[in-house]
Amino acid sequence: MTPRSGRRSQRLSRAVQLAFLIAVLALWYLATARWGVSHLLLPNPTSVLAELEDVLASGEFMGDLRVTLTELAAAFAIAALGGVSLGYVVSRSPYSVRVIEPLLAGMYSIPIILFLPLYVLFFGLGPASKIALGATIGFFPVALNTIAGFGYVDRIYVVAARSMGASGFQLFRWVLLPAALPVILTGLRMGFIVALLSILGSETIASLAGLGHRIVHLAEAMETARMFAYIAFVVAIAAALNFLVTVLEARGRR
Amino acid sequence: MTAPDAAVHVRNVSHQFGEEGEVHHVRALADTSLDIARGELLCLIGPSGCGKSTLLNVMGGLLLPTAGTVHVGDVPVRGPLPREIAFVFQENALFPWSTVMENVVLGMVFQGVPRTEREARARRSLEAVGLADFTGHYPGQLSGGMRQRAALARALSLQTGILLMDEPFGALDEQTRMILGEDLSVLLARTEKTIVFVTHSLGEAVFLADRVAVFSARPGTIKEIIAVDEPHPRRPEFVTSAKFHALRNRLYTLLHDEIRKAVSQSASGGGAPDQRP
Numbered sequence: 001m002t003p004r005s006g007r008r009s010q011r012l013s014r015a016v017q018l019a020f021l022i023a024v025l026a027l028w029y030l031a032t033a034r035w036g037v038s039h040l041l042l043p044n045p046t047s048v049l050a051e052l053e054d055v056l057a058s059g060e061f062m063g064d065l066r067v068t069l070t071e072l073a074a075a076f077a078i079a080a081l082g083g084v085s086l087g088y089v090v091s092r093s094p095y096s097v098r099v100i101e102p103l104l105a106g107m108y109s110i111p112i113i114l115f116l117p118l119y120v121l122f123f124g125l126g127p128a129s130k131i132a133l134g135a136t137i138g139f140f141p142v143a144l145n146t147i148a149g150f151g152y153v154d155r156i157y158v159v160a161a162r163s164m165g166a167s168g169f170q171l172f173r174w175v176l177l178p179a180a181l182p183v184i185l186t187g188l189r190m191g192f193i194v195a196l197l198s199i200l201g202s203e204t205i206a207s208l209a210g211l212g213h214r215i216v217h218l219a220e221a222m223e224t225a226r227m228f229a230y231i232a233f234v235v236a237i238a239a240a241l242n243f244l245v246t247v248l249e250a251r252g253r254r
Numbered sequence: 255m256t257a258p259d260a261a262v263h264v265r266n267v268s269h270q271f272g273e274e275g276e277v278h279h280v281r282a283l284a285d286t287s288l289d290i291a292r293g294e295l296l297c298l299i300g301p302s303g304c305g306k307s308t309l310l311n312v313m314g315g316l317l318l319p320t321a322g323t324v325h326v327g328d329v330p331v332r333g334p335l336p337r338e339i340a341f342v343f344q345e346n347a348l349f350p351w352s353t354v355m356e357n358v359v360l361g362m363v364f365q366g367v368p369r370t371e372r373e374a375r376a377r378r379s380l381e382a383v384g385l386a387d388f389t390g391h392y393p394g395q396l397s398g399g400m401r402q403r404a405a406l407a408r409a410l411s412l413q414t415g416i417l418l419m420d421e422p423f424g425a426l427d428e429q430t431r432m433i434l435g436e437d438l439s440v441l442l443a444r445t446e447k448t449i450v451f452v453t454h455s456l457g458e459a460v461f462l463a464d465r466v467a468v469f470s471a472r473p474g475t476i477k478e479i480i481a482v483d484e485p486h487p488r489r490p491e492f493v494t495s496a497k498f499h500a501l502r503n504r505l506y507t508l509l510h511d512e513i514r515k516a517v518s519q520s521a522s523g524g525g526a527p528d529q530r531p
Contacts (some may be wrong), residue, residue: 160347163316164412165336166363174360178351 021243043225052229061233067210068199071127075134075195080188083139087146087184097151101144108140113198120206130199130207140196145187149180192245196238211237260289261416261448267306267322268473282308283319284473292415295442295449295486297459299505300469301516306452307420308474313450314339314418326416336365340409342419347405348393354380354404355389361408379411380404382441399430406438410445419451423458436490437459443486455459456509460501461488468508471515478508 025045031037032044036192039047054059090100116133152174154237161175203212211234267286267426272278290296298306308325311317315331324331326338340361341347348357351449358376367375380386383403393401402422409417428491435458442449459466463482470477482501484492490496 154346156343156347157349159316160341160343161364163314163334163336163339163341164361165334165366166364172363174363175349181351213256 040222040224043228047225048228048232051189051226052232054228055193055226055233061211061214061230064209064211064214067127068203068212071134071199071210072192072196073128074127074131075199076138076192078131078135079138079142079191079195082135083142083187083191084146084184087149087187090143091147091150094151101147101151104140104144104147108144112137116202116205119202125206125208127210128208130202133202134195134199137198138191141190141194141251142184142187145183145190146180149187150176151185160232182253185252189245189249193242196241200234200238252254257342259292260327262288262290262450263288263323263325264288264309264313265323265325267309267312267319267324269305269312269317269319269321270473282476283312284320286475287322288467288476290448290450292448293446294464295451295462297463297466298450298452298464298469299456299459299509300474301471301509301513302454303472303474303516303519304512305471305474306469307470310420310450310452313342316341320410321499336412336414339416340412340416340417341416342402342405342409342422344421345398345401345425346393348401348408350393353390353392354385354396354407357404358408358411365412367412370469375411375413376407379407384437397430398426399434402426402434406441410441415448416447417447417449419449419471421452421454424454431455431458434489437485438462441476441486455500456505457493457498460498460507461493466501466505467513468505471512472519477512480504480508484500508524 028045029044032039032042090096112133116129119129119133121237125134157175157179158171160169166175199210200212203210204216207213211230215230215234218230219222267283267365268281271280271282280303282303286309288309298309300306308317312319313331315324315334316467318332322523326335329335329338330440341442348354349360352360355376358380362372362375377386377389380389383406385400385403385407388396388400388404393404396404405422423434426434439462440499451459451462453462460482466480466482467476468478468480469475480501484497
């Protein structure tokens with residue numbers, strides 16, 4: 001494909017994507033304004049926009065945002081630290097990789113969110129249970145990718161470094177770590193995203209505060225338009241965080 | 255047959271991968287003895303899986319032999335000797351996450367060269383291999399031939415007396431290989447290095463070597479050693495000379511039967527072992 005036709009087809013796909021979004025908004029508007037869908041089930045997009053402006057202008061979201069982001073930061077820190085350390089230790093011997101990696105992969109495939117009631121029993125309704133759950137769920141991709149990253153470093157790099165006299169620490173610092181880093185960074189990004197999703201999810205199920213809690217609270221109060229405004233807000237926050245970690249990952253890879 | 259001034263003494267070295275009776279059991283090298291004179295370039299040539307790379311790794315201390323000893327000077331080899339021995343591997347032994355310059359400097363970091371000397375030494379060896387303008391490139395941005403030049407620069411910068419090269423041009427095309435061989439001959443004629451060079455190529459062996467050690471099929475041992483009496487640096491005309499062809503034909507005859515044997519071995523199931531240490 002020539003660069004010119006590549007650019008043209010890219011512009012075309014952007015146009016199709018935009019048209020899709022406009023069509024969804026138009027359908028949404030028609031459903032509420034013309035087809036008589038109840039405002040309790042589906043509020044008018046213009047009233048959602050008005051609510052969103054109010055939410056942003058009043059700064060009402062700050063408390064819940066702070067709770068959710070604090071939970072996320074704590075959960076991710078625990079997941080990253082635990083996942084990288086355990087992953088590194090496991091990767092040091094082929095035997096432990098053979099035993100522990102399938103175990104972790106199996107546990108990762110369990111929907112851990114099902115254990116939320118247990119987490120609430122252990123850690124209460126407050127942020128602690130969200131942090132614990134987010135840390136658990138975020139831990140697995142970090143640990144698995146750390147094992148993969150350190151476990152499959154091409155032997156020739158290790159042999160070459162040894163032949164030049166690299167010490168154990170030098171081997172780690174200059175060979176194993178840079179070789180494993182791209183895979184570990186991908187694991188950290190995945191861990192961050194699943195921690196965020198599980199924290200938002202658990203806030204909607206059982207919590208005292210946080211953005212997920214706020215959304216459910218508004219739903220129960222039948223303030224659907226404001227609920228939609230908060231959903232849009234959370235989507236924007238999640239997209240921004242996703243963008244941020246993707247950029248950080250790409251920078252770390254270089 | 256002990257030569258007192260030899261740089262490397264190989265005495266009755268045997269090596270097997272895996273234990274007897276195991277599926278992966280391979281007798282790679284059988285009772286091999288060899289003296290490598292100071293400053294000579296010795297080529298090891300033989301069929302695939304004959305143990306020539308194994309011997310190289312044993313000499314460099316990357317692999318402990320099942321039996322026998324290797325001495326570098328008076329020192330028995332029991333592990334890598336980074337101050338005495340540098341390696342050039344077949345390919346992809348440069349760290350892809352570091353630039354060419356960083357790769358060369360890193361070798362000296364490992365070897366323990368003082369910080370103040372590293373950069374200048376790296377620059378000199380990169381100039382010597384013709385990569386002065388590519389110090390900031392990553393290995394992935396270089397051609398295969400240039401990567402091997404960089405790997406050679408990394409080995410040269412370590413300023414060891416001995417250079418062990420494991421099919422360094424094995425993955426390159428014929429023409430790149432020819433040019434690199436010529437440049438290597440010029441470059442090495444200026445140094446006093448002792449070099450052991452593993453190759454599959456008959457022409458490369460004759461062109462570069464002072465002596466060529468021909469291996470038998472597995473379990474490999476040295477079948478015959480042929481001297482190439484021709485001063486360094488070798489000129490391109492040497493390749494078209496009658497002497498070159500006579501030596502190459504001699505090698506061909508010696509190798510032909512062994513290669514047949516090796517092929518029938520691998521056809522009957524026992525493939526060449528992974529000879530990386």
